[in-house]
Amino acid sequence: MNESEKELSSEESLKLINRMIHEAKGYFHESGLGALVYGFGVLLCSLLAYAVDVKMISFPFSPFYLLVPVFFVQSLIHWRENKMKKAKTFTDETIDYVWTGFFLSAIAAFSANFAGKTYVTITIILFLAGFATFLTGMIAKFNYHKISGIICLLLASVSFFMQDAIIYLLLAITAAMVWIIPGFILNMTFKKQQYAR
Amino acid sequence: MFKELDPILHSQLRLAVMSLLISVKEAEFTFIREKTNSTAGNLSVQVQKLKEAGYIEVNKQFKDNYPQTTCKVTPKGIEAFENYVMALQEYLQVRKQ
Numbered sequence: 001m002n003e004s005e006k007e008l009s010s011e012e013s014l015k016l017i018n019r020m021i022h023e024a025k026g027y028f029h030e031s032g033l034g035a036l037v038y039g040f041g042v043l044l045c046s047l048l049a050y051a052v053d054v055k056m057i058s059f060p061f062s063p064f065y066l067l068v069p070v071f072f073v074q075s076l077i078h079w080r081e082n083k084m085k086k087a088k089t090f091t092d093e094t095i096d097y098v099w100t101g102f103f104l105s106a107i108a109a110f111s112a113n114f115a116g117k118t119y120v121t122i123t124i125i126l127f128l129a130g131f132a133t134f135l136t137g138m139i140a141k142f143n144y145h146k147i148s149g150i151i152c153l154l155l156a157s158v159s160f161f162m163q164d165a166i167i168y169l170l171l172a173i174t175a176a177m178v179w180i181i182p183g184f185i186l187n188m189t190f191k192k193q194q195y196a197r
Numbered sequence: 198m199f200k201e202l203d204p205i206l207h208s209q210l211r212l213a214v215m216s217l218l219i220s221v222k223e224a225e226f227t228f229i230r231e232k233t234n235s236t237a238g239n240l241s242v243q244v245q246k247l248k249e250a251g252y253i254e255v256n257k258q259f260k261d262n263y264p265q266t267t268c269k270v271t272p273k274g275i276e277a278f279e280n281y282v283m284a285l286q287e288y289l290q291v292r293k294q
Contacts, residue, residue: 008209010288016209017282020216023232027221083260086228087221 028092029085032186034077039179045170053165063111071103094139102132119163122171126156129182133178144185148177202288205250210235210243215278217272218253226266246250253275257285 008016046065050056085092109124134149136142155170162170206212214231218224230240247253252274256267270278 008207008212010274013207013212014282014289016212017216020213020232022219024217024224027228033247086231087224089221093222095262 024087024089025091027087027089029081029190030186031081031190032183034074034081035179035183035186037077038070038074039175039183041067041074042175043079043180046168046175050165050168050172053168064110064113091139095136098132098135098139102128119159119167122167123156123159123163124171126152126159126174129174129178130156144182148181152178202284203277203281205246205252206218208243210239211247212281214240214243214247215252215262215270215274219269219275220277223267223269226268229268247274250274250277 045066047064048057048059048066052059052063082088104126105128109121109128112118112121112124130149130152132149133145135153137145137147137149152174157175159167159170206215210233212237213282216231226237226240226244229235229244230237234264235243244253244255248255249267250269250273254269255272256269258265258267
């Protein structure tokens with residue numbers, strides 16, 4: 001009887017099932033590059049918007065329009081990484097749905113900008129980012145995201161009392177917490193995984 | 198009375214493949230081979246048996262000019278796997294008593 005046909009005892013079977021489920025759940029193929037590109041994009045736009053608002057510099061259009069090409073680059077990176085994945089996990093799929101929901105809601109919230117409610121738009125985006133980050137942490141069982149999601153929600157609450165240029169700095173802090181730091185963590189883990197192979 | 202253990206699942210490699218596939222939406226053949234530490238030939242045979250039993254779906258396509266095989270567990274496979282785990286648990290409980 002060859003190895004593949006080998007009959008197992010009940011204990012061996014359960015151990016094998018556990019080990020394989022653990023192996024599958026531990027799989028991820030995410031370089032963190034998409035999060036870094038988007039995070040630095042939001043950070044730069046927020047700082048520019050702050051500088052424009054306090055009249056430090058002048059800018060021909062709203063700096064947030066710069067996020068449109070950034071969004072396309074980030075989507076391209078995400079699409080390429082998805083193509084490279086050898087397995088599609090349910091966790092990845094659920095997290096993708098959460099962030100697609102975030103982006104669609106953020107675009108919808110951006111319409112408040114045209115009604116002259118610029119600062120309120122940022123507050124809504126902070127709430128959405130906090131909510132999506134917290135959900136990501138719960139789904140991926142990643143404590144960093146759970147905590148940063150809660151901090152982000154607190155910043156969103158504080159932003160109600162800061163309906164002025166300072167709100168852009170809150171958005172910059174959020175970008176660093178939600179995309180840039182996790183992006184670096186993912187990138188380091190990814191590189192370690194690549195070296196291990 | 199004990200439930201009989203499904204003979205399709207009660208073999209090392211086939212059970213490993215099913216346990217992997219039950220935890221993901223779909224997986225490439227190379228991923229399964231890597232995780233189960235099996236040879237391509239042996240894995241192909243076992244994957245074919247699982248496919249014939251209707252427990253998994255196998256898709257063959259081309260990705261960047263290279264053939265790519267992906268496997269996905271079917272609803273019948275999920276049911277068989279759940280029954281298998283339940284039967285195992287029954288065996289273990291009786292042994293403990």
